[in-house]
Amino acid sequence: MISVPPGVSSVERRPAWYRRRRRWIGIIGWEFLHAALWIPSIPLLIPVILLFHLTVPLGASLERIVARRIGVEAPSGRKKGERKTPWLLARVAHVEFWRQDLPLCLGGLALTTASFFISGFFGALAVTSILAPFMASPEAPITLHLGVQEVTVTEPQNAWPLVPAGLVGLIPAFGALLGFGILRLLLVEALSGERKKQRLEQLTAEVGHLTASRATLMDAFEAERTRIERDLHDGAQQDLVALTMSLGGLRLAAESLPDDEATTTSRTALLKGIDTAQDRAETALRDLRETVRGIRPAVLSERGLAPALKDLTGRAPLPTSIVVDAEEADLAQISQPVATVVYFAVAEALTNAAKHARAESATITLRCTGTGLSTVVADEGRGGADPKRENATGLRGMAQRVESIGGRLKVSSPEGAGTRLTITAPLTPPWGTDDPEDDREREQPGQAA
Structure with missing residues (x-):
């Protein structure tokens, strides 16, 4: 038994030949209705x-x-969610009324007239x-005008050859209706496509705006990261270095x-306090250096990524x-x-390999060409990493950060067979135009070695 996915209409379940036949019947029926209503609609003009x-x-x-029901892509002139009555009243003031609706109706009227006379x-x-065999009689003969020849039938038995x-x-009647x-x-498709074109242009503009906004955010983030790293490196870190040197001098x-009995006890306590303060200052300096390295390693x-x-x-x-390999x-x-x-991303992958995968070792492979780079982080841990899991927020966040520069993150982590993270990215983000050397030069002023 064939199962049908939910949301699939009964028509879509039919075979292709049925859908094609239904479309032809719909075209002929809709055109026949136009032709049949041509004379009755004259008083309504x-x-x-x-x-x-x-x-x-x-x-x-x-x-x-009707065109959409038949299968033609003909977007509605009314925006989604827009109320019908206000749209109808204000439609005449829009350019689409004169460019689309009016030509469609006039062209449709011309087609209806031609269809009525030819197919009729x-x-x-x-x-x-x-x-004719059922209607002809001597009292009511039937006359058929076949071009220049007229055929008059008075007896039913003589009319059977006309069947x-x-x-x-x-x-030709159905052919005319179909044509x-x-x-x-x-005509409907041609005069409805401008709405689709406008929507495509709108979406393209929105994508461009989002791309520009993301570029602005990324640039601001990079600038703020650089500023914080410089402030810590040139400010607090230098102050801690000066403090440790001062403590050493003390x-x-x-x-x-x-070294006499009056000062021995005080000197010993003073040296112990200085050593404690210097140990704390050196610990704070090491922590600060790790923090600076975590923000952006010098x-x-x-010197670059490699x-x-x-x-x-x-x-x-x-x-x-x-x-x-580059x-x-x-x-x-x-x-x-x-x-x-x-x-x-590589640093986080190594942390995950040691913390979650319980791996004993890892390997980083960096490949770079003139068009992009590929970085692979592989370990021999227990595997089982899946970004789709509810608790895999780290992997999802990593993937989002990689995607923010136009890259992709691929995770291969079979159970018991280790984890392999592949990061592919362009050399420059999609919005980037600056030379990488220029970026580094802009970051150098004020940054100590």
Whole structure:
């Protein structure tokens, strides 16, 4: 038994030949309705013309609705969520009324007129020929005008030869309906596409705006990261270095005090306090350096991604090796935003390998060409990492940061077979235009080695 996914209509469940037949029947039926209502609608022309600012949008909307039902892409002129009555009253003031709705109605009227006369002629001739055996009599003879020849039938038995001719005459009648129906659908599609084009242009503009906004945020984030790193490096870090040096000087001064009974106890307590203060200052300095390195390592800003990753392997929480397969010229083209995101993604991957995967070692492979870079972090841990899990917020955040520079993160982590994270990214973000060397030069002023 074939299961049908939820949300699939009954028509979509049918085979393709059924849908095609349904479309042809819909085209012929809709065109036949136009032709059949041509004469009855003539008395309504006066009110239709007087209220054209209302009837034209209604007629165009009806044509588009039927076209969509048949399968033609004909977007509605009314925006989603817009109320019908205000839209109908204000439609005449919009340019779409004159560019789309009015030409659609006038073109449809011309097609209806042609369809009425052409298909009506062949249809009336065919139907009369088919019904002639049942309608002809001496009292009411039937006369058929076949071009320059007239055929008059007075006896039913003489009319039976007309039946095959009438059946053949249905072919041009239905052919005319089908042809005019296809022309009508093409007209509807052509005069409804501007709305689609406008929507596409609007979406393109929105995407461009979002891209520009993301670029602004990324640039601001990078600038703020650089500012904080410089302030800590040139401010608090230098103050702590000066403090440790001052404490060292105080210790030397304390050691130079006379060694007698009056000062021994005080000097010992003073030296102990100085040593404690210096230990705390050195601990704070080490912590601050780790914080600065966590914000942006100096080696990353000064020497680039490859040396920064090599430096990272020496401080990783597990034994890590690195393989760099790239030319120096290609590595020099990696922009700072890309290098920063990739560096911290690798650092987080190594932390996860040691903390969650319980891996004993890891390997970093960096490949770079003139078009992009690929960084692989592989471990032999227990595996099982899945970004789709509810608690895998770290992997999802990593993937989002990589995507923010136009890259992709691929995770392969079978149970018991280790984890392999592959980061692919362009050398420069999609919005980036600056030379990477220029980025580094802008970051150098005021930054100590």
